[in-house]
Amino acid sequence: MQFIDQATINVRAGRGGDGIVAFRREKYVPAGGPAGGNGGKGGDVWLQADANLQTLLDFRYQREFKAGDGRRGGPNRCTGAGGEDRLITVPCGTEVRHADNGELLGDLTAAGDRLRVASGGRGGWGNAHYLSNRNRAPERCTEGVEGECLPLQLELKLLAEVGIIGLPNAGKSSLISVLSAARPRIAAYPFSTLVPNLGVVRRPSGDGTVFADIPGLIAGASQGAGLGHAFLRHIERTRLLLHLVDASAESVEQDHRVVLQELEAYGHGLAERPRLLVLSKCDLIDEEECRRRCDLLSAASGRAVLPIAAVTGQGLQALTASVWEALAEQR
Structure with a gap:
C-alpha cells in the first residue's frame, strides 16, 4: 500500500430544499388557507477518524465530496426531507485545515472522532410560514440556501510515542x-x-x-x-x-x-x-x-x-x- 500523508479535497454540503406555495380547501378559511411546507435542510459533510486506515491514499483518486440536497416542501404544511449527510473516513492523526488560508479546523486523533467541515443549507420557507393576521392568503415562498463549499488540506501525522x-x-x-x-x-x-x-x-x-x-x-x-x-x-x-x-x-x-x-x-x-x-x-x-x-x-x-x-x-x-x-x- 502506498503511504500518502497529504491530500487536498473539496467538500460541498447539500443545498436546502425550496419552500412551496400551496393552499388547502377548508370551509371558512380565506382562499383555502396557506398550506405550503418548508424545504428540507441540506446534508452536512463530516470527517470521522477510523483506526483501520493508515494512509490518505483514497483521496488521490477521489477529491470531490458532496452531501445530499434537501427536498422541496410539500402541501398540507409538509416539510421536505433533509439531505443525507456525507461521512468521510480518515486515518487517526489527521489534521484538517482550510486549504486557502491554512486555518486549523480540527484534529482527529482518536478513533471515532468526528468533525463537521461543511454545514448544509437551510431550507426555504413555504407560504404557510408567512401567514399572519394581515395576510391570510400569502403567495410567497423562498428558495433553499446553498450549502457550504470549501477546499480542505488533510495532513496525516502518525500517532507514535x-x-x-x-x-x-x-x-x-x-x-x-x-x-x-x-x-x-x-x-x-x-x-x-x-x-x-x-x-x-x-x-x-x-x-x-x-x-x-x-x-x-x-x-x-x-x-x-x-x-x-x-x-x-x-x-x-x-x-x-x-x-x-x-x-x-x-x-x-x-x-x-x-x-x-x-x-x-x-x-x-x-x-x-x-x-x-x-x-x-x-x-x-x-x-x-x-x-x-x-x-x-x-x-x-x-x-x-x-x-x-x-x-x-x-x-x-x-x-x-x-x-x-x-x-x-x-x-
Whole structure:
C-alpha cells in the first residue's frame, strides 16, 4: 500500500430544499388557507477518524465530496426531507485545515472522532410560514440556501510515542525491526526507507508503545532537501525522540550536529523535545573506539550516550529501560 500523508479535497454540503406555495380547501378559511411546507435542510459533510486506515491514499483518486440536497416542501404544511449527510473516513492523526488560508479546523486523533467541515443549507420557507393576521392568503415562498463549499488540506501525522531519527543509514530501520514486529526495508545504501514505519514495542508490563522510524534527514531537510522535510511532521506528536548516530561515521559530532540543526530549523518544538542520544552500529568498531566515540559525542552534545548494536542485541535492554523511564517521567 502506498503511504500518502497529504491530500487536498473539496467538500460541498447539500443545498436546502425550496419552500412551496400551496393552499388547502377548508370551509371558512380565506382562499383555502396557506398550506405550503418548508424545504428540507441540506446534508452536512463530516470527517470521522477510523483506526483501520493508515494512509490518505483514497483521496488521490477521489477529491470531490458532496452531501445530499434537501427536498422541496410539500402541501398540507409538509416539510421536505433533509439531505443525507456525507461521512468521510480518515486515518487517526489527521489534521484538517482550510486549504486557502491554512486555518486549523480540527484534529482527529482518536478513533471515532468526528468533525463537521461543511454545514448544509437551510431550507426555504413555504407560504404557510408567512401567514399572519394581515395576510391570510400569502403567495410567497423562498428558495433553499446553498450549502457550504470549501477546499480542505488533510495532513496525516502518525500517532507514535517514540520517534527514531537520524541521518540515512544510521540504523533506524534495523533497530525498529529488532524491537518490534515491523519489517521495514533494510539495505546498505542511503534512503532505503522511503516512508515512516510503525512498530509496537512491548513493555515489561505487557502494554505496547508505538515507535516510528522516520526516513533519514540530511542537511537542508527543513528546507525540503532529501526526504526529511516530507516526514518531519510525523514526529511532532511524539513524546520522546531516539536520536541515532552511526558509530562508523567519519565524525559522530558532525552527524549529531546536522540532525540537531534540522530539528531547530523545522521548529514546532522538536529541538526541545525529550531526546535520548544513541550511538548505533557499535558492532562495526572495537570496544575501545566505541568508548572514545561515546565520549566525543557526549562532550559535543552534553548528554549521556547509549551505545547499541541492533544486529547483535548489544545495549538494547539498557536502551528500552531508558525509554520506559523517560516516558514515565513525562506522565
